[in-house]
Amino acid sequence: MNYKVAVISGDGIGPEIVREAKKVLDAVAEKYGHSFQYKEVLMGGASIDVHGVPLTEEAITACKNADAVLMGSIGGNTSTSPWYQLPPEKRPEAGLLKLRKSLNLFANVRPALLYQELKAACPLKDEVIGNGFDLVIMRELTGGLYFGERKTIEENGIRKACDTLTYDETEIRRVAKRAFDIARKRRKKVTSVDKANVLDSSRLWRKVVEEVAKDYPEVTLEHMLVDNCAMQLVKDPAQFDVVLTENMFGDILSDEASMITGSIGMLASASLNNTKFGLYEPSGGSAPDIAGKNIANPIATILSAAMMLRFSFDLDKEADAIEAAVQKVLTEGYRTGDIMSDGCKQVNTDEMGDCIAARI
Ligand code: IPM
Ligand code: MG
Numbered sequence: 001m002n003y004k005v006a007v008i009s010g011d012g013i014g015p016e017i018v019r020e021a022k023k024v025l026d027a028v029a030e031k032y033g034h035s036f037q038y039k040e041v042l043m044g045g046a047s048i049d050v051h052g053v054p055l056t057e058e059a060i061t062a063c064k065n066a067d068a069v070l071m072g073s074i075g076g077n078t079s080t081s082p083w084y085q086l087p088p089e090k091r092p093e094a095g096l097l098k099l100r101k102s103l104n105l106f107a108n109v110r111p112a113l114l115y116q117e118l119k120a121a122c123p124l125k126d127e128v129i130g131n132g133f134d135l136v137i138m139r140e141l142t143g144g145l146y147f148g149e150r151k152t153i154e155e156n157g158i159r160k161a162c163d164t165l166t167y168d169e170t171e172i173r174r175v176a177k178r179a180f181d182i183a184r185k186r187r188k189k190v191t192s193v194d195k196a197n198v199l200d201s202s203r204l205w206r207k208v209v210e211e212v213a214k215d216y217p218e219v220t221l222e223h224m225l226v227d228n229c230a231m232q233l234v235k236d237p238a239q240f241d242v243v244l245t246e247n248m249f250g251d252i253l254s255d256e257a258s259m260i261t262g263s264i265g266m267l268a269s270a271s272l273n274n275t276k277f278g279l280y281e282p283s284g285g286s287a288p289d290i291a292g293k294n295i296a297n298p299i300a301t302i303l304s305a306a307m308m309l310r311f312s313f314d315l316d317k318e319a320d321a322i323e324a325a326v327q328k329v330l331t332e333g334y335r336t337g338d339i340m341s342d343g344c345k346q347v348n349t350d351e352m353g354d355c356i357a358a359r360i
Contacts, residue, residue, distance in 0.1 A: 002035045003313055006066035011045040011092060012286025013296035013349075014072025020298035020353030021070060021305040024325070027357040028309070028318045039066060043099060044074025044092035044286075045083045054095025060102045063279075068312040069103075070305060071281035077288045101142050103279065105271035106171065107178040108141040108250065109307070110283050112257035112267060114237075117330040120341035121262030124234060133237040136186070137257055138179040139250025141271055143171045144201070146247050167201045167246065172208040178272070179244035180216040186241055189220045193229045193245035193253065205246060226253070233257060258283050263338040265297025268304040270311050278312045280304040294348045297336040299326055302356055325359035 007022070009015040025036050041062045047054050054074075063069050075092040078084045083092055099105075113134040114122055122129055148164035176192070183190045192209045194202035206223055213221040224232065226249045232239065233256050245253060258267035264284035271279040282300030290296055306322035309315040334355050335344040347355065 001313070002037060003068070004037050004039065004066045005308070006041045006063045006069045007038045008041050008043045008063075008069060008071040008074075009046070010043060010072040010074040010286065011076055012073055012288045012291040014044075014046075014074065014286055016072075016292070016294060016296055016349050017282065017298040017301040018070065018072040020349060020356075021301040023353045024302050024322060024357045024360065025070075025305050027360040028315075028321060031321070031360055032315075032318050034315070034318070041069075043071075043095045045076050045081070046074075047095060048083055048086070048090065048092065053090060054092050055098050060099065063099065063103060068277060068308045069279040070301075070308060071279060072301060073282065073284065073286035075286045075288075081288070097146060099279070100271060101147065103271075103277065104142065104273040105279055106140060106142045107175050107272045108137075108139040109178075109182070109270045109272065110137040110139060110250075110254040110257070110267060111135070111269075112137065112237075112254070112261050114261050115266075115327070115330055117333075118262035118266070118339055121339045122260055124237075124260055128235065128237075130238055133240070133260075135237065135240040135257065136182060136242050137250055137254045138175065138182065138242055138244045139254060140167075140171065140175045140246045141250075142247075143167050144247035146251075165199070165201050165246075165248075167204060169204065169208045172205050173212055174274070176209045176212040176244060177215075179242050180212060180219050183219045183242040184216060188218055189222070189241035191222050191224050191229070191240055191243050193224050193226050193243055193249055195226050195249075196223070197225060201246070209244065229253060230256060234260060254283055263297060265300050265336065265338045266303075267300050268307050270304070270307040272311060276312050276314075278308065280308040280312075294350060295337050296349050297338050298349050298353050299336075299356075302326060302353070321360050322356070325356045328359045329355045 009018045114132040145165045150163045152161040196202040258264040267283040269283045306319040310319035333344045
């Protein structure tokens with residue numbers, strides 16, 4: 001089959017890690033008789049430099065016309081990059097938020113699993129790690145604080161800023177269903193994370209999630225407050241199967257979850273809407289400090305490409321092949337700097353891509 005993939009290389013390490021994911025996809029295409037037709041789309045700082053805005057209407061259309069979007073990362077150093085002198089709605093991140101909204105990508109799936117080979121890179125103690133962990137964060141991606149009304153004003157000489165956190169029940173229900181659908185195929189447990197002891201939006205979240213749970217009697221639902229969840233993730237990560245939460249909590253908890261897998265460079269993600277379409281990106285940022293040095297870890301992007309094959313193209317066998325190749329490379333001891341440990345072979349970004357592509 002021929003698949004149209006919109007590719008947003010983006011900023012910082014984005015172009016380097018996307019290049020390696022394409023290398024691996026091309027190895028898959030060759031082995032399994034597919035073809036991937038890539039269309040480069042500008043977003044973030046790369047788009048600001050050319051068009052003055054982080055996302056153009058043409059870029060949105062190009063993504064809509066593709067079967068899926070593969071993305072690297074966007075953004076720069078917030079204290080030194082000129083992109084951050086622009087008004088907030090013209091900065092790189094605004095492009096990503098707009099794209100997520102325009103494509104209605106409300107369900108952000110962020111798996112966090114500990115490869116046995118990377119135990120040494122995991123900052124947790126052995127007794128906490130136990131037999132490892134394998135969890136998925138389902139983060140709501142198009143609502144809440146990141147999309148609510150916001151303003152900065154001055155009142156009686158006092159500067160004041162306001163962001164609003166709003167959810168309606170339809171937004172909660174659709175992402176909750178996605179979480180239960182995934183849990184049903186896994187260890188059948190959903191932990192819904194909120195701040196229901198304080199926030200109205202969380203109290204509604206809890207009610208709606210409970211309503212959805214009634215349709216999934218085989219899945220156990222538990223509720224957890226977000227502050228407790230932050231603690232539990234480093235205390236006993238194995239207790240989690242699917243963690244369902246709103247936008248900002250998910251943003252924060254998924255960074256925490258990635259760190260306990262050894263490196264944020266290992267964490268893939270899929271952002272999905274109601275169709276087969278999706279945007280696939282590593283959970284990590286653009287890491288401007290190491291950009292262009294060919295040392296970034298491309299594995300999260302490569303695993304995101306695997307998620308694209310699985311979720312958008314129904315190519316399970318091919319997705320398995322990528323995941324197995326990543327596993328093999330780790331077992332053989334190849335490591336980028338971020339996951340390096342004694343006795344392993346340190347490789348750079350493109351060598352890691354070569355190693356994985358060669359094992360497809
Ligand atoms: C992420 C990122 C984005 C987010 C930023 C770049 C807007 O941190 O995907 O987690 O907050 O969603
Ligand atoms: Mg984030």
